[in-house]
Amino acid sequence: MITLYGCYRSRASRPLWLLAETGMEHTHVPVIQAYRLPDPGAPDAPVNTASPGFLAVNPIGQIPALVDGDLVLTESLAICLHLARRAGGPLAPKDEAELSACENWALFAATAIEPHSLPILQSQDPQVVEAEAAKLARGLARLEAHLTGRDWLSDRFTVADLMVAECLRYAQGHKPLMEAHPATASWLARCQARPAFQAMWQARSAEPA
Numbered sequence: 001m002i003t004l005y006g007c008y009r010s011r012a013s014r015p016l017w018l019l020a021e022t023g024m025e026h027t028h029v030p031v032i033q034a035y036r037l038p039d040p041g042a043p044d045a046p047v048n049t050a051s052p053g054f055l056a057v058n059p060i061g062q063i064p065a066l067v068d069g070d071l072v073l074t075e076s077l078a079i080c081l082h083l084a085r086r087a088g089g090p091l092a093p094k095d096e097a098e099l100s101a102c103e104n105w106a107l108f109a110a111t112a113i114e115p116h117s118l119p120i121l122q123s124q125d126p127q128v129v130e131a132e133a134a135k136l137a138r139g140l141a142r143l144e145a146h147l148t149g150r151d152w153l154s155d156r157f158t159v160a161d162l163m164v165a166e167c168l169r170y171a172q173g174h175k176p177l178m179e180a181h182p183a184t185a186s187w188l189a190r191c192q193a194r195p196a197f198q199a200m201w202q203a204r205s206a207e208p209a
């Protein structure tokens, strides 16, 4: 039995999009970030990252977390890789080489993309935003070169596209960056046009901001 913990307005969006792609049977527990609640310990507070029940699953107190039988995973991209392999089919790596490539894209997303894309979304300081955009441009140059003449990172949409697209999403409002990387911008639009992304996005939009 698969249980995914984490609300849509969090990095749980990644495995939730993947679960929508696969149609895998699962239970979803929409744990919310404690810092978004006035009193996370109140008796009527929704289950949150500081709730004892959730801390028993992930002692770090972060979402997402996945329980699959005896296996507990607490990193969103590791959860995506696991669920894709578990589901099989076109989303999953087809062999050892493609698995290694997917792992490489996961680490690329976590280290070359997300640390710079997130501050672009969150910072109110234009100097910080531009400094992070300049750093993100290195990763984007790599993506742009790879995606020029290709529809997907591999020969079809896989978990690698989903992971990189979700980490890059935070920066997609930065118009000059997107305009400077047209193959990447088109690829991101293709990823986000998928019905499973749209379903995830609709559920996310229905959650309180």
Ligand SMILES: N[C@@H](CCC(=O)N[C@@H](CS)C(=O)NCC(=O)O)C(=O)O
Binding pocket: 009, 010, 011, 012, 033, 034, 035, 049, 061, 062, 063, 064, 074, 075, 076, 077
């Ligand atoms: N590297 C982790 C980061 C998880 C993370 O930072 N989750 C945030 C929500 S997106 C969280 O739970 N924040 C609550 C907190 O840190 O108290 C992953 O990718 O899963």
